Amino acid sequence: MQGKMIPEKQLQGMIRNELERALTAKQKILLEQADMDEDCLEEATWEFLEKEKEYPKVKIAVDRFQKMWENATGEQVSGWRPGMPATGVNAEDLLNAERTIEIAEKYFSSLTELMRTIVNNYKKEGKSLNDPAVQQQLNMEFAQNATGTGEACLQQQGLTLAIFEASVKAHQDNPTVGRALGMLQMRQQQELMAIGGGKM
Numbered sequence: 001m002q003g004k005m006i007p008e009k010q011l012q013g014m015i016r017n018e019l020e021r022a023l024t025a026k027q028k029i030l031l032e033q034a035d036m037d038e039d040c041l042e043e044a045t046w047e048f049l050e051k052e053k054e055y056p057k058v059k060i061a062v063d064r065f066q067k068m069w070e071n072a073t074g075e076q077v078s079g080w081r082p083g084m085p086a087t088g089v090n091a092e093d094l095l096n097a098e099r100t101i102e103i104a105e106k107y108f109s110s111l112t113e114l115m116r117t118i119v120n121n122y123k124k125e126g127k128s129l130n131d132p133a134v135q136q137q138l139n140m141e142f143a144q145n146a147t148g149t150g151e152a153c154l155q156q157q158g159l160t161l162a163i164f165e166a167s168v169k170a171h172q173d174n175p176t177v178g179r180a181l182g183m184l185q186m187r188q189q190q191e192l193m194a195i196g197g198g199k200m
Contacts, residue, residue, distance in 0.1 A: 009074070016073040046082050076162050095159075095167035101180040103157055103164055108188045110153035112195075115142055119196050129196045 006014075031038060048058040066077045079089075095103060118141055119129065127134045151161050171177040 012072070012074040016075075019069070019072060049081060076165060078162055079160070089163050089166040093163050093166075094170050095163070097171050097174050097177050100164075100167045100171050100177055101184075103154070103159065104168070104181055104184055106157065107150055107153055107164065108184045110149050111146055112188055112191050114145055114149045115192055116195050118142055118145075123196075 027038070031041065045058065045062065048055040049062060052059040063078070066080065070076060070078050118138060122129065122134065122138060129135060129138070147161075154161055154164055168177075168181070
């Protein structure tokens, strides 16, 4: 396996399976120690979250766990509560087609600017962007910062990544949105190539 790249989806699936195995084993031990069953624990957790202001530590623990799970597996579970759709986003929070395109443009622009900043820093340090090792390092740095940059851009618009992603998915069959997103992605690739960041 050394030296081989595992596709992201496959890696996330492997991580999910391992997490489920480890968590199930640990949960069984803890439930036995507390003399509880899984259903009681789940019911109590959601009851506490209905009064989250009274039980802030429960909210923090659940939010942290959901974020960890989302980061590890790629599943959108942050902010999810019983009764919500699987994405954790209510239908009334979804953006309309026009707003989805508008936000996508800002989102892609923020990532392009991130790459521009990284490339400029590399050039100032005298690094050659033609060197494959430098190009790999650049891509790694971009990947490490892209999520935070994208989320910060969305927060400035009063949105979350979950709402944006769910809105894009909700309009996936809309040809206008599909064309606009395709054009934005193509434009971003051209800009990244011009900057010297290569393909993302």
